[in-house]
Amino acid sequence: MNPSVTSPNSVLQLAIALNELRGSEFDRPLGKDDSCLSSRRIIHVIQAGASSQDLEHLRTCSVCRATLTRLEGKRLESEPDFIRRAMQEAETAESITAPASAREEPRLLTAILGTGSDHVEVGPEPGGDVHLVLNLFPVFRTELLGKLDQDSLRVNGACLATRGTIAEAVDLDGDSTADYLWLSFPSSRLAPRVLEAIRHHHRVIDTIEVRGTFKDSAQELVARTSLEFRA
Ligand SMILES: [Zn+2]
Helix, strand or coil, X not given: CCHHHHCHHHHHHHHHHHHHHHHHHHHCECCCCCCCCEHHHHHHHHHHCCCHHHHHHHHXXXXXXXXXXXXXXXXXXXXXXXXXXXXHHHHHHHHXXXXXXXXXXCCXXXXXXXXXXXXXXXXXXXXXXXXXXXXXXXXXXXXXXXXXXHHXXXXXXXXXECCCEEEEEECCCCCCCCCEEEEEEEEEEECHHHHHHHHHHCEXXXXXXXXXXEXXXXXXXXXXXXXXXXX
């Protein structure tokens, strides 16, 4: 037997190599080309928000948008493998001809948020309001976007806003159903912790959470993104 195979060093190397192999699977694009989102990237954008590049890709790639809608109601796990399992479950569910009403509806629905900008300008008067404009891509069936109750939209966390509007519902594929929304929160107040951090460091990265409810439904929308605030 080759002694190098059983030495502790090679066991370590094997573990590293296996880890890389495992990692690479989750880093592999799930869609049609290399710019498509991987399992790891999908988890990241759901948990921490989408970059302007991610948003641009989602606008142009129906495959990635379809992947997201198939994750409806799935519990988010940090292990990227849950996406593959969720997609397999979705395929199985689609093949069963049970009426939609017989299926249990998930209560919490998530979405991907992004500003399309690398930071939020706080302005010379950091005590003032900021105008938040967010892209929202559903991680659920796009039909539900039409049921989102504009009056229920709220922002919590690094920014606080109790009034928001659906500035635009964008239909990308011409099927008369919106594929994503532009949400506008014209007067969002910065949380005291953000103001304090900006006073000291002129910039801070913090998280906002958007919540909303759907008409005629007990379902709730929860979506988060990290934002960089700069004075
Ligand atoms: Zn794609």
